[in-house]
Amino acid sequence: MSASSFSLVGLGPIINRWKSLVGGAVVLAAIISTVVALVLPNVYKSTSVFFPTTPQTSDPDRLLDESTENRRTLELTGRAEDLDRVITIGESQPLAEMIIKKYNLHKHYEIGTPGDDASDNAVLSEFSSNLSIVHNERDAIELTFMDTDKFLAARIANDIVQAIDSMNQQLTYENRRKVLNLYRLRYETISNLYEKNRRALVAARYRKGVFGLEMQGRYLAKEIIRVETELRKAEAGGGGNVTALRRAMHGLTRADGGNVINLENFTNGGDSVSMLADRTNNLQNRLVSAQAAYETATLSIKGQVSSLYVVQKAYPATKKVKPVRWLIVVGSVLITLVLSVVVVSLLELFRHQRQRGEAGS
Structure with missing residues (x-):
């Protein structure tokens, strides 16, 4: 005697039989996701775009050299080593700690107090997750910072660019003092x-x-x-x-x-x-x-000759980037619907198998 099969064709009657439970779960998910979506704060991002310059052309010693063969102006660069150096500085922990201290992000993120290892690590992790420094296809660097305060996001992004510029200059400062x-x-x-x-x-x-x-x-x-x-x-x-x-x-x-x-x-x-x-x-x-x-x-x-050429400063955003509230609600509803169908299908399959076992005995 061949075993009877359980196919998707039978989902219609199953869902109809469990429609109250499935419908209740979907409605509950819609209500909860709507409340959560409305409670979530708006997050804004501000982006600054800049090119690094080569250390040689941004060195004031060379800029002030009046000889024809050594006279140079600021030159943009797309060299991998210059781009990597700037990105490494921007993602470094000393820079992050300086910005965190300046803007008291422990209080802003509502995470503990400064000096506590767990709190410091949590704030540093939150800060890093909100910061993005990428090399785009035009050989420029895009620095993006996200925050619930659009004005704070713009200030932090601009300050990070200035800090990168300062640290980049400090790399040659000691040697210049010796010279x-x-x-x-x-x-x-x-x-x-x-x-x-x-x-x-x-x-x-x-x-x-x-x-x-x-x-x-x-x-x-x-x-x-x-x-x-x-x-x-x-x-x-x-x-x-x-x-x-x-x-x-x-x-x-x-x-x-x-x-x-x-x-x-x-x-x-x-x-x-x-x-x-x-x-x-x-x-x-x-x-x-x-x-x-x-x-x-x-x-x-x-002299304070910038080692970066800023194409675009970071400005307060006029539009939020997240959360996408309708997507949260629709996604929650669809996921709940699928899970509900899977659960009731498993229940029906379990009941069907049990009935077959009772009939066989």
Whole structure:
């Protein structure tokens, strides 16, 4: 004897037989889901869209460099490492804890008190679930935050973007401080060398009587030639005081002659003074360059050049994103209807099997 089958065709009579129970369950589900849907608060989301810039092009040291080959402007980037770095910073725990503390989200989410591990973990989990940072198909980053307060959601989204920018800049801040110290040390070292060399040059000029190599050598030679010519004429009986001319000639040519400017000192000190002068000029040029570099580095490290290019700030939403109340009600009704049909079908199947067993016995 073949066993009788239980098919879906028989669901109609079954549902009709249990219509009171099924209908009551569906009506009850509709009422409960409607109440729940009405009680649920509206949730709004605010989205900020931005591009990261490369650390090199957002470095003020390079932006202030006036050389043509190094002059750069802020460049947008779609490099995977830049995008990953920004997303990692945005999803980091220190940033989350900073926002949670700033807006006292323990109170806002009504979850415990700050300092309790369970409460802190619960608030952090709630915050993370409301935050979304994704890389879209246009190589931009979309940062979205959801909250029941649309104004708070916009403020938090914008603050997270600012925090990402600040932390991104901090990644290079320490190295830039070290570079600034190197600039300062270089400037101070060259300044000390320049001052030491300048004093040595001044002393050498006064000691040797060499104040200007080209002009002084020209006029010294001219004066020696003139005095020597007059001396020769006087010695030949052409008139003039021979003794005075010889004394003048001695003063122009010998260091012990009493003249500050004389040929002996000029010849002996010309090379050393020339070397000191060249060294001083070189140090002066290096000092000017070092001072400019140090001032530029000082200015750049105090500058706040954004490492992000914000295309769209987060604004308070004009439309809620959830809950979709009609969907909650319809979904609850359909699920209840299906479950009710399954339950009554199982009950009918169980009763049918029991009746067959009683008939067989």
